[in-house]
Amino acid sequence: MSVINTIIGLGAAVMMPIIFFVVGLIFRLGIGKSFKAGMTVGVGFVGVNMVINLLLDNLGPASKAMVNRLGMHLTVVDVGWPTASTIGWGTPIMAAVVVGFLIINAIMVVLKLTKTVDVDIFNYWIFLQVGATVFAVTKNFWFSTVFVWIIFAIVLKVADWSAPYIQKEYKLSGISFPHLAGMMWSPLAIGVNWVIDRIPGLKKVDFNAEKIQKRFGAFGEPVVLGFILGLIIGILAAYSPAKAISLAINVAAAMVLLPKMIGVLLEGLITVRDAAEKQLKKWFPNREFFIGMDTALLIGEPSVLASGLLLIPVAIVLALILPGNRMLPFADLASLTFLLALVTPFVRRNMFKMLITGAISIVIILYVGSYIAPYVTQSAVTSNIKLPADFTGISNMTGAVSGWVGWIAVEAGKLFNLI
Structure with a gap:
């Protein structure tokens, strides 16, 4: 765990090259090619993070200015995914959960229960924060740990099932996305898609980046649309x-x-994936494997980025008008794009359906975030996070605790307390 903590502390841009270098060696890519592939993945992550930070650093203040302009004074503050990540990695159940994840993934792969080899260790924080919240409810180490282990196993299975749809829509192969926070909204996208496709008139509404570009020419280009x-x-x-x-x-x-x-990152990823696929076919004939990755690979899709930007004012308006809402969208407003990464494949990049799904997701997030805030706040205290004195409650919008998974986690914890 000391080694794992040290690597995680270096950040994804350093951790992922190490992981892919080791994976390359395991699958007999050779030291030179493994090192090059790992470094290419690392350079890609640095580039992706630089651009994402550019986006967040500019959108964050603008989002907060909109909130302040409207004079919103809600008592539960969205503290953002960086704080949520710190809560997850600081929870007392962290060591047992992480070791369990590695063992569970290995056993499921060997027993043919999953095709996904999850190397997205950095985003274990999403599961860990859910576990930290359950621990805040129950104060029971093993119930909280086993609960998150079960969720992880389910996510691996869902990642297998969703991979073909994602690969087809994003033109990827050999990759899956066991990303709990993004995957949580895929069923909602399927439901929205089904309903809209049965409403005359609405089912013909179809906006995506390619159609906008085709219809509006230069004004539909991503650079102009972004401007x-x-x-x-x-x-x-x-x-x-x-x-x-x-x-x-x-x-x-x-x-x-x-x-x-993202193209640079994929260049290194594909090199390792091809070597892994070749070697795994020798070790396990007639089997298919996926490398589990972060949804950061998907948000470069213009439809995802554009819809995520449009959700920022939508989230602020919804927080203002929804009766009973106590959650203030704040730090994660600029990261709403990540909510849509695994929505896109199931609505065929239709921005109209993506916005509908995103808006419904935000309604759920605001109400669940308001409800479970005391437990999220307690989990922060348990993880030794120092909160400002004027914070009466916290949550975050782009993790899993403020979605329906978080609600189930809290209710399961309450039910355990009654037994």
Whole structure:
């Protein structure tokens, strides 16, 4: 665990090259090629993180300006995924959960219960935060640990099932996404898609990046679309013209650069994946395997980025008008794009359906986040997170605790307490 903690502390950009270098060696890619592939993945992650940070650093203040402009004073604060990640990695059940994940994944692969080899260790925090919340409810180490182990096993199975749809829509192969926070909204996307396809008129509404580009020419290009969306957000934030234009240009830059950086990352990933596929076919004939990855690989899709940007004002308006809501969208507003990464394949990149799904997701997040805030706050205290004195409750929008998974986790914990 000391080794694992040290590697995780270095961040994904350092951790992933190490993992892929080791994986390359295991699958007999050779030291030189393994090192190159690992470094390429690392460079890709650095590039992706730089662009994402560019986007978040510019959208974050704009989102907060919109919140302040509307004078929203809600008692449960969205503290963002970085704080949520720290809560997860700081929970007392962390060591047992992480070791359990590695063992569970290995056993399921050997017993043919999953095709997914999950190397996305950095995002274990999403599961860990759920476990930390259950622990806050029950104070029971083993119930919280086993509960998260079960969720992890289920997620691996769902990742197998969803992989063909994702691979087809994103033109990827050999990859799955056991990402609990994104996967949580895939069933909702399937439901929204089914309902809208049965409503005359609405079923013909279809907006995606390619159709917008085809219809509007240069004005439908990602760079122009990003500029327009950034400018709209700047105006809603009451920015000065110069500041709004600066925001618009930075958003446009992210729309163009993010897919290119993801392309670099995929170059290294594909090298290792091909070697792994070749060797695994020798070891396990007639079997298929997927490498489990982060949804950061998917948010470079223009439809995902554009829809995520549009969800920012939607989230603020919903928080303002929903009766009984106590949760203030804040730190994670700029990260709403991640909610849509695993929605996209099931609505065929239709931005209209993505926005509907995203809006419903936010309604659920706000109500669940309001309800479970005391337990999330307690989990932060247990993980030794120092919160500002004026925080009466916390949650976060892009993890799993503020979705239906978090609600089930809290209710399961309460039921355990009654037994």
